Amino acid sequence: MQIQKLLIANRGEISQRIIRSAREMGIRTVAIYSEADRKAPFVRLADEAICIGPPPSNQSYLQMDRIIQVALDLQVDAIHPGYGFLSENASFAQKVADAGIIFVGPSPKAIATMGDKLKAKQAVSRYDIPLVPGTEESISDINKAKEIALEIGYPILIKASAGGGGKGMRIVENGDDFEEQMKRAVSEAQSAFGDPSVFIEKYISSPKHIEIQILGDQHGHIVHLFERECSIQRRHQKVVEEAPSGTLTQEVRQKMGEAAIKVAKACDYYGAGTVEFIVDEAMNFYFLEMNTRLQVEHPVTELITGKDLVREQLLIAEGKPLSFTQADLRIQGHAIEIRVYAEDPENNFLPDTGILKRYRPPMGPGIRVDDGFEEGMEIPVFYDPMISKLIVHDESREKAIRRMIRAIGEYQITGVKNTLSFCKFVMGHPEFRSAAFTTKFVDNYFLHENLEPDFTPVEKKAMAAFVGTWIADNQQNGPAPGSNTEERNRSPWKNRITHG
Structure with missing residues (x-):
């Protein structure tokens, strides 16, 4: 069946992203939005837009029956869930199918299998896929x-079976702490997911987090689109991603790709999905989990493969076979993505809210910005604080890093604290430049004191004028009695103006 009309059950940048690909395919789009998103760009971009409820997500974007009724009323052919919200909810996928609407994603069975970490481990164990030592049941x-x-x-990791995003996860270094950490993990799991089930795994202390993008059609064909390196994280959540990894050999890449395809086969998977692995210092890799949806970081894969993953999702949902094979895929250059969050990196990355008083994304060759905000808009308190994704592409990793540093320098955001300064710190750090970093990068290397002050162009000009006048006065009159010339030369403002 060809999709003529698509409802996007999401918001913000991913809603815009899906609308654009659908429009290129001649598919009409319907946006749903909460009262907090009434003025958001994605609402204007869609062919039709319907307010779904009040700002809290449990009263709007998580209202399954309401969303499906809107789709039926508007004679929608398919629903794309984006990521987050209902994207990995097997019950929602089943309700959509029962209503006679196409769910743009895998089968409800595949979502349910891979959404439970224990069921996922049991499913893939039959395919000779490396697993982290641990319990096979809750x-x-x-x-x-x-x-x-x-x-x-020890050390071991207690994990929520239905978990994600670092919730219901506890590291235990020794037996003395075990009982307390177990109780906390169970409590967090119950609170976050409504399921207290936990299991135990060996804790690999400084791994790399590397994931493989896969695509499968409804005719049994599955390919992988290489890897993404996602080891720069805070609170077990990704901040910087790149493709390909700077450390994988072609041999390991091929083995991981083959393992990812086996994982997909273990649950008869179709659609876009991501198989996540942890990799130790010896390049041994272990299956971690499968995300049965489009990932936030999918743009880096698109840039190195030339494939529009949203377009492929829609074609697969229509029942079409993949138009390419594994042999057709090649890695083209290097791509890096940073997530620009409304968070304060100087205060443990706590979320920030406010008005985007100034918002000017960078432009130029090899730069892509996926965002859902405009200057003057408010960052709402109800949702994930991500402002945008800044993605760059170039012919080599080193050139991509340089391009990213340039793009960060041109990105202008005022009104809310944000992670641009942190991401610039990452780009310039020797551990990142060498590609030797692990998921412990933030713990081991990041001190907020190392961040450069973030001034707007207007502030820079004002300070430059002030410093220029100050220097001229001092050259004419000489240093003030008791002044410390060396201290003045180390002024961070002077360095920022000279080099920033």
Whole structure:
């Protein structure tokens, strides 16, 4: 069936992203929005837009029956869930199918299997895929859990079976802390996911987090579109992603790609999906989980492969076979993405809210900005604080890093704290430049004192004029009695104006 009309059950930049690909395919689009998003660009971009409810997501973007009723009323052919919200909700996928509407994503069964980490491990264990040592089922008996932890060997990781985003996850360094951390993990799992089930894994202390993008059609054809390096994280959530990895050999890349395809086959997968692995210092890799949706960081894969993943999702949903094979895919250059969050990196990355008083994204060759905001808009408190994704592409990793530094320097955001200064710090750090970094990068290297002051162009001009006048006065009159010339030469303002 050819999709004529598509409803996007999401908001912000991903809603805009989907609308644009659909429009190029001649598909009409319907946006749903909450009262907080009434003036958002994605609402204007769609052919039709319907207010779905009040700002809180549980009263709007998570209202399954309301969304499906809107789709039926507007005679929509398909629903694309984007990422987050209902994108990995098997119940929603089933409700959409039962209503006679195409769900742009995998089957409800595949979502349910891979959405439960224990079920996922059991499914892939039949395919000779490396797994981190740990329990194969949930465990609630603390004494038994202690025994298993001793057998595996500390440090261990207690994880929520239905978890994600670092919730319901606890690292335990020794047996003395086990009972308390187990109780906390169970409590967090129940609170966040409504499911207290937890399991235990060996904790690999400084791994790389590398994921493989896969695509599968409804005719049994599955390909991988190489890897993404996602090890720069805070609170177990990604901030910087790149493709390809700066450290994988072609041999390891091929093995990981083949393993990812096996994972997809383990649940009869179709659509776009991501298989996540952790990789140790010896380049041994272990299956972590599968995300049964489009990833936030999908643009870096698009840039190195030339494939529009949203377009491919829609074609697969229509029942069309993949138009290319694994042999047709090549890595073209290098891409890096940073997530620009309304967060304060000087205060443990706490979310910030406010008005975007000035918002000017960078432009130029090899630069892509996926955003959902405009100057003058408010960053709402109800949703993820991501302002945009800044993505660059160039022919080599080093050139891509230089391009990213240039783009960050041109990005103008005032009114809210943001992560641009942190991302610039990452780009310039020797550990990142060498590609040797792990998920411990923030813990090991980041000190907010190392961030450069972030001034607007107007502020820079004003300070430059002030410093120029100050220098001229001092050259004419000489240094003031008791002044410290060396201290003045180390002024961060002077350095910023000279080099910024």
